[in-house]
Amino acid sequence: MRLLRTGLGAVPLSDLEGMAWPAIPTPLASRMLSLQQQLAHSQWWPQAELRRWQFRQIAPLVEHAFRTVPFYGERLAAAGYRPGQEITEEFWRRLPLLSRVEVRSAGAAIRSTALPQQHGATSETSTSGSSGTPIKVTKSAAEQTLWSSFALREELWHRRDWSAKVAVIRGAGNATTGQRFPSWGPPLAGIFATGPVSAFEIRSDLARQAEWLRSENPDYLLTFGTNVVFLCQEFRARGWSLPRLREVRTIGEVIEPETRRLCREVWGAGIIDTYSCEEAGYLAFQCPGRTHYHVQMEGVLLEVLDERGNDAAPGESGRVVVTTLHNFAMPFLRYDLGDIAEVGEPCACGRGLQVLTRMVGRARDMVRLPTGEKRFVWQSTAKLAEIEPILRYQVAQTALDELEVRLVAARPLTPAEEDAFRAAVIANLGYEFRFRFVYRDEIPRAAGGKYFVFRSELETPAPG
Amino acid sequence: MTALRAIAYHGLTVKGASDLARPPIPHTAFAKVAWPALPTGFAAQLLALLHQLEQSQWWPAERHARLQFRQLGRLLAHAFAWVPFHRERLAAAGYRPGMEVTPELWSRLPVIARKEMQSLGDALVSPQLPKEHGALLTDSTSGSTGVPLRIAKSDHVQTIWAAITLREALWHHRDMRLKLGALKRDPEGLSFAPAGRAHADWSAPFATVFPTGPATLLDSRSTTAEQAAWLLREKPAYFIAFPTLVRDVARYFLERGLSLPSLKGVNTRGEPVDPELRELCRRAFGAEVADMYSANEVGYAALQCPEAEHFHVQSESALVEVLDGSGRPCVPGEIGAVVVTPLHNFAMPMLRYALGDLAEVGAPCPCGRGLPVLKRILGRARDTLALPSGSRRYARIDMKALQEVPGIVQFQVVQKTLHEIEMRLVTRRTLDADDEAKLRAEVKKSLGDHLAVVLTYHDEIPRAPSGKYFDFVSEIPA
Numbered sequence: 001m002r003l004l005r006t007g008l009g010a011v012p013l014s015d016l017e018g019m020a021w022p023a024i025p026t027p028l029a030s031r032m033l034s035l036q037q038q039l040a041h042s043q044w045w046p047q048a049e050l051r052r053w054q055f056r057q058i059a060p061l062v063e064h065a066f067r068t069v070p071f072y073g074e075r076l077a078a079a080g081y082r083p084g085q086e087i088t089e090e091f092w093r094r095l096p097l098l099s100r101v102e103v104r105s106a107g108a109a110i111r112s113t114a115l116p117q118q119h120g121a122t123s124e125t126s127t128s129g130s131s132g133t134p135i136k137v138t139k140s141a142a143e144q145t146l147w148s149s150f151a152l153r154e155e156l157w158h159r160r161d162w163s164a165k166v167a168v169i170r171g172a173g174n175a176t177t178g179q180r181f182p183s184w185g186p187p188l189a190g191i192f193a194t195g196p197v198s199a200f201e202i203r204s205d206l207a208r209q210a211e212w213l214r215s216e217n218p219d220y221l222l223t224f225g226t227n228v229v230f231l232c233q234e235f236r237a238r239g240w241s242l243p244r245l246r247e248v249r250t251i252g253e254v255i256e257p258e259t260r261r262l263c264r265e266v267w268g269a270g271i272i273d274t275y276s277c278e279e280a281g282y283l284a285f286q287c288p289g290r291t292h293y294h295v296q297m298e299g300v301l302l303e304v305l306d307e308r309g310n311d312a313a314p315g316e317s318g319r320v321v322v323t324t325l326h327n328f329a330m331p332f333l334r335y336d337l338g339d340i341a342e343v344g345e346p347c348a349c350g351r352g353l354q355v356l357t358r359m360v361g362r363a364r365d366m367v368r369l370p371t372g373e374k375r376f377v378w379q380s381t382a383k384l385a386e387i388e389p390i391l392r393y394q395v396a397q398t399a400l401d402e403l404e405v406r407l408v409a410a411r412p413l414t415p416a417e418e419d420a421f422r423a424a425v426i427a428n429l430g431y432e433f434r435f436r437f438v439y440r441d442e443i444p445r446a447a448g449g450k451y452f453v454f455r456s457e458l459e460t461p462a463p464g
Numbered sequence: 465m466t467a468l469r470a471i472a473y474h475g476l477t478v479k480g481a482s483d484l485a486r487p488p489i490p491h492t493a494f495a496k497v498a499w500p501a502l503p504t505g506f507a508a509q510l511l512a513l514l515h516q517l518e519q520s521q522w523w524p525a526e527r528h529a530r531l532q533f534r535q536l537g538r539l540l541a542h543a544f545a546w547v548p549f550h551r552e553r554l555a556a557a558g559y560r561p562g563m564e565v566t567p568e569l570w571s572r573l574p575v576i577a578r579k580e581m582q583s584l585g586d587a588l589v590s591p592q593l594p595k596e597h598g599a600l601l602t603d604s605t606s607g608s609t610g611v612p613l614r615i616a617k618s619d620h621v622q623t624i625w626a627a628i629t630l631r632e633a634l635w636h637h638r639d640m641r642l643k644l645g646a647l648k649r650d651p652e653g654l655s656f657a658p659a660g661r662a663h664a665d666w667s668a669p670f671a672t673v674f675p676t677g678p679a680t681l682l683d684s685r686s687t688t689a690e691q692a693a694w695l696l697r698e699k700p701a702y703f704i705a706f707p708t709l710v711r712d713v714a715r716y717f718l719e720r721g722l723s724l725p726s727l728k729g730v731n732t733r734g735e736p737v738d739p740e741l742r743e744l745c746r747r748a749f750g751a752e753v754a755d756m757y758s759a760n761e762v763g764y765a766a767l768q769c770p771e772a773e774h775f776h777v778q779s780e781s782a783l784v785e786v787l788d789g790s791g792r793p794c795v796p797g798e799i800g801a802v803v804v805t806p807l808h809n810f811a812m813p814m815l816r817y818a819l820g821d822l823a824e825v826g827a828p829c830p831c832g833r834g835l836p837v838l839k840r841i842l843g844r845a846r847d848t849l850a851l852p853s854g855s856r857r858y859a860r861i862d863m864k865a866l867q868e869v870p871g872i873v874q875f876q877v878v879q880k881t882l883h884e885i886e887m888r889l890v891t892r893r894t895l896d897a898d899d900e901a902k903l904r905a906e907v908k909k910s911l912g913d914h915l916a917v918v919l920t921y922h923d924e925i926p927r928a929p930s931g932k933y934f935d936f937v938s939e940i941p942a
């Protein structure tokens with residue numbers, strides 16, 4: 001027997017009466033599975049071939065950007081672009097990097113004036129990303145379909161038991177009692193049968209989160225990376241455990257080896273991390289059975305560039321520059337994400353997808369309230385993105401009841417803008433802090449390249 | 465060395481890239497999205513099915529059986545509710561609506577013989593079809609006996625058929641960008657020799673999902689010389705035809721020293737394939753035969769393994785049983801009657817339908833697929849030799865020996881009575897007494913000394929109405 005058998009796969013839900021198996025899924029689920037059919041094969045292609053196909057997909061994207069996105073019309077013309085030309089590696093390297101500040105400043109000029117109708121309706125999200133520059137991102141329905149298909153791939157890679165119970169702690173749900181949902185939600189639930197989900201608000205007091213989590217006793221936990229650290233420390237201090245927990249899934253922040261060790265020690269479970277961003281969706285998933293990451297090359301061209309702008313070699317680190325292959329509503333061409341990543345050697349698993357061994361990006365401390373509560377800072381950026389002059393921000397807790405807002409800005413905020421900023425932060429943190437606005441030319445990164453969107457500078461900082 | 469990159473893929477294991485047939489990039493339905501393709505409608509549905517099939521092929525046989533019985537539960541409930549013929553039989557076997565279908569219950573259900581099926585007419589057709597299953601299609605089977613059998617199917621049955629058609633092409637690593645040449649009867653009558661008929665693509669379901677190269681069709685009602693000329697002119701990469709047609713044209717190539725370097729594979733169906741034909745294709749074309757076992761009324765029963773000459777039952781589409789004379793399942797090495805239950809035909813449920821073919825059960829395949837193995841498909845049970853004892857045995861004529869008599873263009877061996885064989889011959893020259901004696905001796909050696917062999921000469925031995933051709937035919941009913 002040349003095959004190692006490890007278990008059984010799931011049968012999708014059938015949309016057809018009488019058809020238990022093989023399932024005939026709904027049209028949307030069929031599209032998702034038809035993408036899965038392709039992704040299941042392309043993951044094994046040699047990396048050079050994946051890259052060739054990336055450029056084949058980039059060609060219509062660049063032409064579309066040239067014709068319908070004013071910002072790129074100029075930029076591509078300056079790089080010598082002619083419609084219909086092949087996109088070569090040489091041409092690509094001539095294209096300047098796109099910074100967050102440029103995206104923020106370009107506004108409508110970086111959005112397409114003519115999205116192909118088939119790509120569906122657009123939706124908007126916002127992010128302050130890894131470097132505190134709030135931007136808004138427009139996406140099409142087609143792009144969302146691909147995003148969902150990668151989420152499904154991640155599920156398949158990690159062979160989760162979809163009938164099990166998941167606890168989610170992130171920025172949704174009800175702060176005091178939690179919420180229950182009958183299924184794991186889209187995209188999984190439209191395609192396969194799943195178990196229930198319990199959700200809790202991440203901006204709530206850490207002690208309450210821990211109590212809730214303990215009472216839920218889930219099979220899987222999904223939360224932000226640093227929140228795992230906070231929760232593990234809380235559980236350890238109280239001598240609690242999560243006896244059913246099989247795996248912790250993390251998003252949002254860098255996972256240090258120490259976090260994995262702590263999680264293993266306190267909960268007896270491993271961490272499966274996901275590297276994603278609002279602007280480009282899923283960038284890399286943890287390899288099944290390993291702690292490094294595979295770039296989702298079918299959705300994003302991810303470059304790791306050294307200081308001279310050359311591709312970093314295995315073992316080297318560089319800035320992460322991404323090109324979303326399918327967002328025709330707001331193309332990101334060579335977008336400097338603000339993260340640092342280390343390139344890995346090709347993976348022994350056989351997948352041709354690029355390997356990243358570690359990332360350095362966004363970090364955050366906990367906030368401590370004068371009431372004694374400790375909270376994860378989950379910053380909703382939509383309101384901040386609307387405050388026009390802000391190019392970059394950092395919020396620091398300088399005293400129990402005081403926050404210092406550090407801004408790199410095109411001009412000082414008006415009193416009304418300051419009020420809007422204040423209101424947004426208070427809504428997130430749940431306490432009427434005193435605010436001090438200061439203006440800087442630059443906000444430096446912390447040791448190791450981390451950028452703290454929220455920084456605790458209390459003498460006895462909260463854990464994390 | 466084959467890379468042993470076994471990778472867990474959602475709890476089941478697939479092989480590494482080097483072992484997997486690599487499907488092309490599907491058509492995309494979205495402007496400017498080239499890769500990964502975003503297919504829509506029927507193409508997306510087929511790829512969703514293909515994705516399931518790519519995984520389920522590695523499942524253990526027990527899991528297939530479990531899911532088959534789950535699907536049979538739905539089918540039986542429907543058959544019981546809508547088809548009186550089945551209701552009676554199911555009730556007699558102890559089935560009641562809502563009951564779980566177990567292998568024990570299943571084994572109590574009587575087999576429907578082909579002859580019975582023919583006499584049933586429309587009695588198996590369900591007056592009601594779940595509406596999502598699409599339109600009701602009717603079709604009639606090959607009728608190799610000349611008695612056509614009317615078959616009702618739903619659109620949905622055709623969808624499963626299409627998905628397995630794609631699986632077959634991918635299993636055998638067929639490069640769909642190349643040219644396909646099909647030799648078959650064209651019901652529209654537009655593909656006659658010498659020109660045949662050119663198609664821009666491989667047509668459905670291939671072209672529905674993937675970009676393909678062109679195809680060419682030649683009506684099989686053409687001479688071997690015309691067929692050879694067509695192949696030489698069209699230079700297809702793949703050649704689809706009934707095995708006996710392939711045999712004739714391959715011999716034609718060998719006898720004349722012709723070659724067809726473009727050919728990468730020969731794809732057969734409809735008649736039994738023997739090791740001689742495989743060897744003949746290697747010699748004549750340098751190409752391997754990929755055979756499949758299907759029947760119009762039941763769809764795909766089995767496909768040749770990509771790594772061996774035996775067959776894998778298409779468990780996702782049909783429950784295929786091989787039963788011995790007393791109705792018990794055969795074990796590996798035993799030959800029995802093929803009994804098929806299509807899992808998705810709610811338009812005309814066929815529960816335990818004995819196709820009339822014989823097959824030998826095989827041991828599990830080293831390729832790792834959990835789909836049950838048929839070692840050989842021996843063809844029609846009625847074309848077995850009837851013995852004076854009342855039993856029958858598989859009749860096989862040693863083709864190699866026949867070739868030692870030069871000038872034979874075509875032959876067919878027909879059992880007229882228990883003791884009499886007619887050997888029909890089409891020859892290029894008059895055979896002498898020595899030749900005739902040699903042929904008689906060969907037939908006796910293959911079939912038995914008790915038989916009298918009469919030789920008859922013909923201008924042509926016609927094919928069955930379906931276009932199929934059988935080397936051995938017994939006129940004694942099985």
